[in-house]
Amino acid sequence: MPTTSTSTAAAPEPDTERFTVITGGPGAGKSTLIDRLEHAGHARTHEAGRAVIQDQAAIGGRALPWHDRELFAELMLASDLRSHRRAAGERAHVFFDRGIPDIVGYLRLEGLPVPPHVHAAAQRFRYRRRVFIAPPWPEIYVRDAERKQSYETACRTHEAMAAAYSAYGYELVPLPRASVEERVRFVTQDIGREPA
Structure with missing residues (x-):
């Protein structure tokens, strides 16, 4: 009679380098930069x-930062783990x-406790050690349907993200307040991959 093993081999760790x-406060140009990197x-x-807000607003859900911040954080965590x-x-x-x-930075910014499983996720699921952070930039800051924060809150968010990444051992690399093309060059040179 064949035997079945209840143990499973651990998946190899990805090359997180x-x-x-790319992080920072809202409205600092990071998503525009990533869009341009994707285009390249x-x-x-x-x-x-942003995706959680759009989905929850479309279905009348409560996992929104102005309704249920803890649930909002949980859905962001699930999305980031999938990514x-x-x-x-x-x-x-x-x-x-x-x-x-x-997510850790967001919870701390909101004065909420960081659950042990969120802390464990931040420790286990790693990224390249050098993290790019977009500084607050009042000249390009614009509110929209998902971005309701004031510029002052955007600045506090930047500080919260910087503190969170530093706490987990990442090195922060500030992005220049420059054109998208210059930012693309700055980032790709840092990782050693010039765009074609």
Whole structure:
């Protein structure tokens, strides 16, 4: 009679030096930069928070930062974990529009406790050590349907993200306040991949 094993082999750890995070406060140009990197042929992820807000607003859900911040954070975490797993299947460099430590920064910014499982996720699911952070930039800051924060809150968000990534051992690399093309060159030179 054949025997079945209840143990499963652990999946190999992905090469997380291929996973580059771009973070910062809202309205600092990071998503525009990642859009341009994607247009140049690079793999990318999409910002979890914006997608959760769009989906929840479309269905009348409560996982919105102005209704249920804890549930909003949980859905962002689930989305970021999926993005991390999908990126592990990519052979190329992947740019992340925010990462799991952003959730820690968000919770702390809101004065909420960081649950142990969120802390564990930030420790376990890693990214490239050098993380790009977009500084607050009042000249380009615009509110929209998903971005309701004031510029002052955007500045506080920047500080919260910087603190969160530093706490998990990442090195922060500030993006220049420059054109999108200059930012693309800055980022691709840093990772050693000039656009074609």
